[in-house]
Structures are given as structure tokens and as C-alpha cells.
């Protein structure tokens with residue numbers, strides 16, 4: 113191998129090195145970008161994080177386990193509704209709901225599962241929460257309760 117051939121070889125190796133570095137850089141940027149966008153979408157999903165004040169309510173065919181819930185006006189609150197019924201119930205398939213129309217709050221718990229709703233009750237007063245899924249829906253007096261919003 114003469115000097116010219118050696119120089120040509122060295123130049124080719126240098127070029128390959130540069131191409132590899134650029135490819136590696138591109139892959140790194142793509143992987144990082146995908147990771148960041150996944151993280152962002154994970155944290156900006158439609159379900160907001162639970163509020164500091166989280167109230168656990170359970171429901172079965174007999175009604176809610178709480179007939180009255182007290183919250184403070186203007187403070188975000190999360191209701192975690194749990195259905196104690198199994199999926200074999202013909203009436204609603206074991207699902208239950210907790211809803212307050214005045215605040216647009218509604219959550220449906222799957223059979224033997226839980227689900228969250230976070231809302232801010234901004235007007236003091238007394239409101240009705242209800243389940244409109246099982247046994248007669250919201251007309252059923254046992255599937256109702258009172259949400260008291262204190263000033």
C-alpha cells in the first residue's frame with residue numbers, strides 16, 4: 113500500500129466515522145423525542161390527578177354507603193367510586209354511577225372496580241347525587257345522597 117492509498121483509506125474511515133456519529137445522534141434525538149412525547153401524553157391524559165381531598169364512596173344494589181357528603185366550596189374534590197357488585201348483575205352489569213348535575217360531575221365505576229372524578233363545587237348549598245344505572249335509576253331513593261357544599 114502506497115502513501116496515496118493509505119491517505120484514501122484514512123479519509124474513507126474518517127467519513128464512515130462521521131456518518132456513524134450523525135446516525136447515532138439522529139437515533140438518540142428520535143428516541144429522546146418519542147420518550148418525551150410519551151411522558152407528556154401520560155401526564156396530560158384526560159383524567160386529572162386526584163385532588164388533595166379524596167372521598168371514597170362505595171355502592172352496591174342496596175345503595176351508597178354514604179347518604180351525605182360534605183365538601184368545601186371552591187376547593188377541588190375527588191370522588192373515588194367503588195362498585196361492590198359483580199359483573200353478573202342483570203341490572204347495570206354491576207356498574208354504578210355517582211353524579212351531581214349542578215357541577216357536571218359524573219363517574220361510573222365498573223363491576224368490582226373503582227373510578228375517579230375530580231371537580232370543584234363552586235356554589236354553597238345542598239345538592240343531590242345519584243346513580244342512574246341500576247334499579248330504577250335516579251328515581252330509586254336508595255341510590256341517592258346529599259352533597260353539602262359548605263361556604
Ligand SMILES: [Cu+2]
Pocket residue numbers: 171172207208209243244245246247255
Ligand atoms: Cu347504582
